[in-house]
Amino acid sequence: MLKRLVVFMIFLSPLLQFSQDFSALWEGHFSYNTIKDVSQGNNKIYAAAENAVFSIDIQTNEIEELTTVNGLSGETISTIYYSEIYELLVIGYENGLIEIAFDNDDTILSVVDIIDKPTIPSSNKKINHINAYQNVIYISTNYGISVFDLERLEFGDTYFIGNGGSQIQVNQTTISDDYIYAACIDGIRKALVSSPNLINYQNWQLINSGNWLSIESQADALYAIGTNRRMYQIVNDVLNQIFLYGNTPLDMRSVGENLIVTTQNEVFVYDADFNIISQVSIDPSFDTQYNSAIIGLEYMYIGTNDFGVLKTPLVNSTTFEEIHPDGPLFNIPFSIEAEANGLWVTFGEYDVFYNPYPLNSRGFSHLKDGVWTNNQFSEVLEAKCLNSIAINPFNSDQVFISSFINGLLEINEDVPVTLYNETNSGLESLISPRDPNYIDIRVGPSLFDSNGLLWTTTALIDNPLKSYNPTTNQWSSYSFTDVIPDGFSDGNLGFGDIVLGVDETKWIASYKFGLIGFNENSQLIKSISKEDENMPTELTTALALDRRNQLWIGTFRGLRVLYNTSGFFTDDVRVEEIIIEEDGIAKELLFEQFVTDIEVDGSNKKWIGTSDSGLFYFSSDGQETIFHFTKDNSPLPTNAINDISLDKTNGIVYVATTKGLVSFLSGASSSSESLETAHVYPNPVRPTFNIVDEKVKIQDISENVNIKITDIGGNLVAEAQSGTNQRYGGYNLEIDGGTAFWNGKNLANNVVASGVYLVMLSDLDSFETKVLKLMVVR
Template identity: 30%
Template sequence: MKSLINRLNNLTNSFIYKNLILFSLLTTIYFTFSLQNLLIAQNENNIALGEWRTHLTYFDAQTLATSPEKVYVASQNGLFFYDREFSNLEVISRIDGLSDIGISYLQYLPNIEQLLIAYKNGNIDFLSDNEIKNFPVFFEDAAILDKQIYHIYYLQNVVWISTNAGILEIDVESETNKRIRNSYQNLGENGEIIKVFATTIQDNIIYAATEKGVRYTSLNASINKNDFRNWQTIPSTQNKVIESIGSSNSTVFFAIQNEGIFSYNGITSNRVSQIPITSVYDISENRTNLTGVFISSETGIYQIEGTNSSFQVNKIENDLIKAPRQAISENGILWIADNRTGLITNNSSNFVSLFPSGTYSQNTWGFIQAKEKIIAFSGGYTEPFTPLNRTTGFYVFEDGEWINYNAENRDITSKPIPNVRDLVGATYSETENRVYFASLQDGILVWNLADDTFSVFDSTNSPLPHNRIIDVETDNLGNLWVALSGSNLREDAYMRKQPNDDNSSSWKGFRFNQTRTTFPLSLEIDENNTIWARLSRFVQGGILVFNEDEENTILIESVNSGNLASNDVTALKSDQNGVMWIGTPAEVSASVRTFSDIFGLFNGQDLNARDVFFESRQLLRDETITTISLDGGNRKWFGTTNGAWLFAEDASKQFLHFTVENSPLFSNQILDIEVQDKTGEVFFATPNGIISYRGTSTAAKTDFSNVKIFPNPVRPEFNGVVAIEGLTQDANVKITDISGRLVYETDSFGGTATWNGTDYNNTKSKSGVYLVYVSNQDGTEGFVGKIVFIE
């Protein structure tokens, strides 16, 4: 016992010491306790420390492919499959090894039992049961500038890939040996490069749907298919855009843009009059009985059966079929990729809609969090001040699921909101239990969390001078602060609304006699309730700083007037110590500076931001800072155009740098970062969608009433780190074996401490019980827990 106390000498007078006696009495029976009585294990809705998960869009299915075991579906930016045996859905992403994002077409290759995944940018993956292999030959061909892939046709161990640059022919005879056999790029009637949207093969002739008609040639080996003069055009299609093509029973079917569906028997072409003239997305061949095709169009799905002289056309009717993009038939069972209802099938007699939980759109402008919810809003604008007219609303992540709110009514699971456009800012008012959204065109959207209802503040029902709201923030008194874009000098450019009072009398306006102040980009409020507004670089830029008493100053790049690295300020963040962190573009001498003299802002003192140094050079000096965020330990996350970086509280140490090349990130352009306070999960918004990473720091607690240790028990296959979560700031953590030998010691980052399961000699822990002793900084409070390792 003395040995143990010596190792824990700073805890002898604390709560911890009192519990050591109890634990020593338990050492003789530690193998008998029930695993059900361990401290709290990881919540099933969370991911392990250091792991990633994707948050993509799945309801808007674009293309699908079927294998004997699975049905694969690609959406706007995601990929998932339906497991036929277990009737469940699973997501596949860059976390699993996909090389890219943005899938244009899927094709299953039964001879090698692999899925061919074609991306819009020309990249290609082959997916088997146990691995994903990239086939980047076409993607890396520098001679081809536009590599957009539209369609894949498969027959007899060869695939024909339709692209903006022509047709790519790939031999896929074996699992391991894949090679490009030919690339046909000059298929125009005069040898010019033309876009090819799809291909089909009928009676040893390959037909290509192009932007200049249906072009075709023989597949006989004696024919030089690289010579454009050996390609012919179906006369009725000359110089017309052919949207899609397919074949069955010696008949070729193709869609002419704005003219309808046509059949071709090798001599003449005729319109299929039973199908309306509308946009056609795909013509799929029914390969299970080798008869008929399925037309996926703007007005629905049509099945054509019969011969050129006698067609039977049937429309597939069901309320779930709203925007079909592709349909595959297997012995009477339909699998449909629908752009509004995901994967549709009548596999169980009745039609059902299937898709994983995800965001409504890949568009995300920024994040906030409210009551453990992560809220992503999806509006936007292009500078200078042109709205994107997005009506995609916002998405809420809670308990491992997404709920989408918008006025578009495309996703059948979305909840309706008022028709407000371009949500570009948001804030949570804990005092009112409301979320406020800034709409760049339609005022302020108010979401009352208590009853899930919505209202709107605009110029018709509030003192707002107009409806161009660029940001909203809440101060620590519960006041709502509003930044308006493009006010004239006679109008208020900023407003404050008192909490729990929506009357006009609760609003106060602020205006400043400089044009630059009328074009703010975002607001940040420091611990003293001082308002910091980033100003647009197109109207001189800089930072406006003011308070409720209308004291104000403008910080610019001039020495003693702010000493900013640039007037083009791209990010502002006030940290837990009251220091304002300022981000700027890479074009200037220093991308990150700090401002800590907040008490001298309005008293006439010289005001100078300071450079931040890391390893004897200016921090991130060659990077464009897009966003700055804090984790629970006050560490700094920097989003840039070159990935995401995590630095220590004072930037003295770099912990992480994520890029597309070394992580599953979808893009190196980081639009925003939000760290979930409770779990430490870090959400990254990119132009291609949202992805998150489970960080090692959570918001600190005020006591130890809700400590969690996970995973617990630690099983043999686990290779991550153990987290002790729910701690106070900078809590001391000691881990001992059951005999009292100190194994590991650390302090928490925010509310979380971690242990990789090894001792100071880097020796992996053996099976048994390990004791966890935690105390706050002054030793007056503590916690005792246990971890079980199983070999």
């Protein structure tokens, strides 16, 4: 009955919004190592990470995830509460958003009343605590207390209980002896919970001043904790100190007959008479900080900063079990590099001015065949600010990761083995005029060429371009003084990207000198950065060379294309903007946008990330916007894109945002050199397969191919040709790079009947042919 009432009320409230489930094509790759809050109910423990939630079945240990892919917002979570009565999870956020997830239902409900409240400053909207009483929850915030009816799914009154009815930070509320108590930053206040006029601040009585972190009722007792680290029992509004904690308590809650207090390094569990029945300290094997804790059956579940949830027996807590979904180290991916069935991720960072300070120490993560391997900072030879990733094309187990302070880190089979610096390689430190002994090797974008040479860039030196041969251990350096006269003092703080041309030209995006082209064979170097060359700014951020040898250039203020790459060194070249028509008006594509990355897929289409407008997918010439993904219409946790990388074998687009990592199954893959490995799947097509929407895939086709599908009698069912039936054109049979997609319909636009169909492939360049058989069962 409650479920039906909930669904009915959803349609009555204009400030409630549905969220969409994106799990068909999207996948979240979030970190669950840092836990903000825990809750329990329905035989489950719920744990909130920074922007995602997971549950643990306390009987089976089964884990379920709830992320932006399921419809969460991706904003930063501050607290959660599970209601067993209404079978729903309430998620509170730092920005004031509240989301409600219902059991056994894909629906995520977004409640935006607090966010949309113009009279409350955005800095005051954080949800601090959720306290249930009867059919409502009291929501403690940085402005006061709001009441939300779980039965009707609507807000009630809001209480501004500061002096004179001002907004004041409330950290926690509780109900005791017919009174509602509030722990505030300027005191403990109470009011009759049954009062019809709690909205009047004068009905709230200040019983004690001071800065209070939490307040909780347990059995017939009332407890409060202040910033002075002291626990008090409140009797007749008189506070009696009963304990002093070694560290400031972070969380206090009542669970059944127990009171639980969590500090950063201990969890205390008390019985109804405040006798301690369990005290759990940090285990040396799990060097972390505690944030919150809860009890389920005979175990304690502790939310930590580094290991997700630690499960330990409530009594004799000597063993710990680490529980959380598999994922990368952090939710701040900075650089990513895809490989077939995998992805490398780093978390080091520098700002738009290439400033790495304060230096970060974060390690790296590697996804391979669906499993994450995480290397903590303690394992990366003290290399800080890890950024660009280069995978050896001749040995995929050998990977090099740039450090924007310590040099270049070599990894073999997921194990860091060597840190290259000024003592053991051709890398150079910048030379500080203030301190000649200062060592600072700012290695940035790097990649391998087709010959197995690793090319790296180093900021603030005269010879920023280096090559390294891992086979011979030979280093070479190349000067850029012809375009950057003084590497340290001429203002070029770093390099945004590097790509390699078919003629071995190195194209490099610079901070102060725009696009730099360099060819070591011809000893030619040139840069373009000026307005008369049509560059919108000298700050170049991203590069991609497409299949037509056209160089796409991302800058701090827009997008440009260099069409004449072959004449770059000899002609007076200029770059061009892309002009599109929008509502009958000519406009510049991505005008003034900060472009953070550009990737070209197997069909020559472009994926472009921006700093605040999300992710774009354009046709090969940029004239058509196929997708524009934002946090409002996709699982992107934010519109700030750091990096993009493509697994071209499987058609997966990985997207690193400032709030987490997600991937999109585009289906587009690189074309093959021949038809030898071409295949069709699923085969057979069974009745349970949604052929119209999910489509039959013909994979590993060559670049220039004609495809005919006929029935067994030779009657033509569908036909496509590269460059003609491109994907997203509305054709029944479409070609996208190395994959063709058939929706099961014939020339009359009807879904075909059961039977055997022939897929006939013809390479238009080599005249190679291949015939595949496909069975359709309806």
